[in-house]
Amino acid sequence: MNSIIQKLSKTNQEFLKSYPGSSFERQPVHTVYGGAQIFSSETAKKMSGVALKSLQENAPTSKELMGALGEEKSDSRLWNLIFERVQKKLQEEAVEDFRIDYEDGYGTRPDSEEDGHAQSGAAEVAKGLNQKSLPPFIGIRIKPFSEECHKRSIRTLEIFLSTLLKETSGKLPSHFVVTLPKVTHSGQVTALVEIFEEIEKQHKLIPQTLKFEFMVETTQSILGPEGSSPLRSFVEAGKGRCVGAHFGTYDYTASCGITAHYQTMMNPVCDFAKHVMQVSLAGLPILLSDGATNVMPVGTDKAVVHRAWKMSYDHIRHSLSTGFYQGWDLHPAQLPVRYAATYAFFLEALDSATERLRGFVEKAAKATLLGDVFDDAATGQGLLNFFLRALSCGAITEEEALRTGLSIEEIRSRSFLKILERRR
Numbered sequence: 001m002n003s004i005i006q007k008l009s010k011t012n013q014e015f016l017k018s019y020p021g022s023s024f025e026r027q028p029v030h031t032v033y034g035g036a037q038i039f040s041s042e043t044a045k046k047m048s049g050v051a052l053k054s055l056q057e058n059a060p061t062s063k064e065l066m067g068a069l070g071e072e073k074s075d076s077r078l079w080n081l082i083f084e085r086v087q088k089k090l091q092e093e094a095v096e097d098f099r100i101d102y103e104d105g106y107g108t109r110p111d112s113e114e115d116g117h118a119q120s121g122a123a124e125v126a127k128g129l130n131q132k133s134l135p136p137f138i139g140i141r142i143k144p145f146s147e148e149c150h151k152r153s154i155r156t157l158e159i160f161l162s163t164l165l166k167e168t169s170g171k172l173p174s175h176f177v178v179t180l181p182k183v184t185h186s187g188q189v190t191a192l193v194e195i196f197e198e199i200e201k202q203h204k205l206i207p208q209t210l211k212f213e214f215m216v217e218t219t220q221s222i223l224g225p226e227g228s229s230p231l232r233s234f235v236e237a238g239k240g241r242c243v244g245a246h247f248g249t250y251d252y253t254a255s256c257g258i259t260a261h262y263q264t265m266m267n268p269v270c271d272f273a274k275h276v277m278q279v280s281l282a283g284l285p286i287l288l289s290d291g292a293t294n295v296m297p298v299g300t301d302k303a304v305v306h307r308a309w310k311m312s313y314d315h316i317r318h319s320l321s322t323g324f325y326q327g328w329d330l331h332p333a334q335l336p337v338r339y340a341a342t343y344a345f346f347l348e349a350l351d352s353a354t355e356r357l358r359g360f361v362e363k364a365a366k367a368t369l370l371g372d373v374f375d376d377a378a379t380g381q382g383l384l385n386f387f388l389r390a391l392s393c394g395a396i397t398e399e400e401a402l403r404t405g406l407s408i409e410e411i412r413s414r415s416f417l418k419i420l421e422r423r424r
Helices: 001-015 043-058 062-068 076-093 111-130 148-165 186-202 232-239 249-255 269-279 304-322 332-348 350-362 376-393 397-404 416-423
Strands: 032-036 097-101 139-142 176-180 212-216 242-247 288-289 327-330 368-370 373-375
Touching: 032 332, 043 062, 043 076, 043 304, 043 332, 062 076, 062 304, 076 332, 111 148, 148 186, 148 249, 176 186, 176 242, 186 212, 186 232, 232 242, 232 269, 242 269, 249 269, 269 288, 304 327, 304 332, 327 332, 332 350, 332 376, 350 376, 350 397, 350 416, 376 397
Parallel strands: 032 097, 032 327, 097 139, 139 176, 176 212, 212 242, 242 288
Antiparallel strands: 368 373
């Protein structure tokens, strides 16, 4: 019997190595994409101004914002708080993550023109790094490694990174990432890793410095030719460099043969693909992101802006409810809704989450029944993650988090079991 127990323990341990779990310090609530031809070191600051102006012109009060988003019957006191925090966020850190785009948001241009924008984009990042004007997360999206685009994509990547590293004496912005779009097979990821290795050697960077995320935009990335999901093989081919997977709503729905009118984030095929992403990449330190609403809230007609805001709000709330805590934004006028939806999601559940987590802490991981919700230790970790995310994006304050009975240091330890072990 002891030999069976030992063998089972060994196989359990070996199995768990394949699921190391999440190690995120912070996940941005969005990634803003913008064409490389217009990027500058001041882009984040300018976007903040546009976002604030859009809010002031189209919803100058919490009541108007509630009406625009279909929340007229909600708690007005809660929405007063949401409105205040959205304004504060837009003033202090409107853009959490920005991707300088050399793909769909840039288009096909002459080689000489893209070469120039690869150099100028890198120079502006170096300038922003020196001025401390960059958002907390930043990176570039290159063209796909398809047969038609891979040479141009690799050239842009090499020019950009070489220029940036020369301008900064080998320093990269924190949380810098390269986005590889339209991945169809792991060989494309392997090629990117090999390029990273060469660049690191050339510029004497510490190995594993360069990181990437890939985009899920094709049916082949959901179901491969063998009849299984290849997503995990993409991560494995990354050799520890992969940090995220982003869903591309419109390319994916197009690859499914869906007509333009029905290519929306709420289409059931998107939920299917995103759930495959969740299942395939569960237990890995990979941050998942949803796509974007492509109807822009712009123009002088407030009703038009409100309709676009409402669509975006519904999309973001749907993403959050299905476990996607990050998405894309394509225009700064979308940012007020990004934060309104995110803050509403967290603040609506704050009281119950606080009570449940406090109950866990007090009873030291013993399963407890609170009202009609039965909790276990795994849910305790989920509740802890709730507070980590809410704190990092500004939805709640440290004072509100302390009502759980945990210290800020304990919450930021990111491990519910470790908190309980220390308290025992």
